[in-house]
Amino acid sequence: MQNIFEMAKKNLEKAAAAMKLDPKVAKILEQPERTLEVSIPVTMDDGRIEVFTGYRSQHNTALGPAKGGIRFHQDVTMDEVKTLAFWMTFKCAVIGLPYGGGKGGVVVDPRKLSRSELERLSRGYIQRIAPIIGEYDDIPAPDVNTDSRIMGWMVDEYSRLRGHNVPGVITGKPKTIGGSAGRGSATGRGVMFCVREAFNVLGIDKSQATVAVQGFGNVGGFSAKLIHDLGAKVVAVSDVNGGIYNEEGLNPYDVEKYVKETGSVVGYPGAKAVSNKELLELPVTVLVPAALEGQITAENADRIKAQVIAEGANGPTTPEADEILSAKGVMVIPDILANAGGVTVSYFEWVQNLYRYYWSEREVHAREEELMVKAFNEVYKASQKYQVNMRVAAYIVALERLSEAMKLRGWI
Structure with a gap:
């Protein structure tokens, strides 16, 4: 995963050079704003206790609350989570979503857990990261080896802790409890x-x-x-x-x-x-x-x-x-x-949750099309303007938004 971080950093450096980016912006983006490592004790079906390690990284919130998935995998590391959160910052920025990058993970092989053990682990992870997430702070979603069922347990656990239903804290939920139409495709x-x-x-x-x-x-x-x-x-x-x-x-x-x-x-x-x-x-x-x-x-x-x-x-x-x-x-x-269509419709799910008003599948498709087409054309124009490939151009578009947001907030 360090390889991916090096790839992402190289693209950032190329974009920064092409657009003559303020070096202060790049300096801020080099590190996450916040990381959290937690221990999650889980009672196994045979009565013994296993303690699992979990992570959450919030990379940059200049454009809005952190957003990004939770993965359950035996090889998850803090470095991997930080890298993926970094990537989410750029993915959200290039599409124009009011989000920063976030990511989470638990070190576990979920295939070795029973359904009830998996549920207890999912709820335990949310209990531990609850102080730093929320529908206006950090909105997790499914990722590797997690799905809508696990998101259902997680949103229920967070809502139980808060004493009322908080559907907007998690996206990728089952449709019956606040998931969005059109998320699968x-x-x-x-x-x-x-x-x-x-x-x-x-x-x-x-x-x-x-x-x-x-x-x-x-x-x-x-x-x-x-x-x-x-x-x-x-x-x-x-x-x-x-x-x-x-x-x-x-x-x-x-x-x-x-x-x-x-x-x-x-x-x-x-x-x-x-x-x-x-x-x-x-x-x-x-x-x-x-x-x-x-x-x-x-x-x-x-x-x-x-x-x-x-x-x-x-x-x-x-x-x-x-x-x-x-x-x-x-x-x-x-x-x-x-591949930013997924987080785009996650954003729509969050908006619908905040309003408690839900759109038809046709509306979701139309709104996704509007944002994706706009983003593609902005990136294509940037590639023509700066005479760079589409990848560097995508980073330029993202950096323009991030840089402006940081300046307007007085961070630089």
Whole structure:
């Protein structure tokens, strides 16, 4: 994860140099405003006590309260949490959300816990971090190995501590207790909006465009389906077990049914088997890496044939690969823009919670489209103005907002 922090810092440095950023702003952004480490004692089903370590980092609140997910993973560290909170600051700023960056985590392998142990851990974590979170302070959400059910326990625990219902303290909740319509497809939908806007600015005919999607989970699955609905031809998809390719096109909805029946895309009838590495190098118009970080590197970047790369995953492209792709004229729509649809709809959930008034799915989609399209065009204009790639331009747009907010608050 330190690798991701180095990547993020390099992009910050490039953007700062291009826009001649006030060095005081960069200095403030180098460190989180606040971090918290907690011990969480949990009574296990056999009566013994286990003590788990939890973290929360609030990186920067110049634009508003901290926002960011909670992950349950055996390898979580404070460094990782601080890095991810740093990233969230830029993701929220580039979209124009009134949020700063936050992130949390618990060191645990949740697969080793029973349902009741997982619930006690989730509630215990909220008890420990309750003093620094709140609907106007820091709003957690799901992340790796956490989901809407866990968010339901967490919002209930926080509300119990406060003595009244506080739905706005957590996003990503089940819809019945204050979750938003349209949240499931939000990240993949944001990827699709970015791809569509890239087609517009590059003059690509969507009906002639071909697409490969690495990763067929929530983000990759919805990206594939929605780009297919847009009219482009999805020719390849993959999951952790391998990939499938058909140059005549795949129907992602049929692939999804096959995955539900078999557990993987592998073996889908009428398609050739390809590895995850081979998928990245297919002759396609658009590549959507929506799986793991560090997939596009200095080793394979030169063999990538896509005109557009839309980063559904966090950190799929290394800085060295970025340089190679830029030199080749590939448009890389960076993660902090391309996959920001999730936090955008989390913001909508929070707004709805504060008002206790809920929008239809159509309204959520329309509002997400408005913010994502606006952000894409601002980043594209910045890339033209400063003669930089889309990633550096995204950091420039974010830094302009952060810098202005810090100055107006009198921080610098």
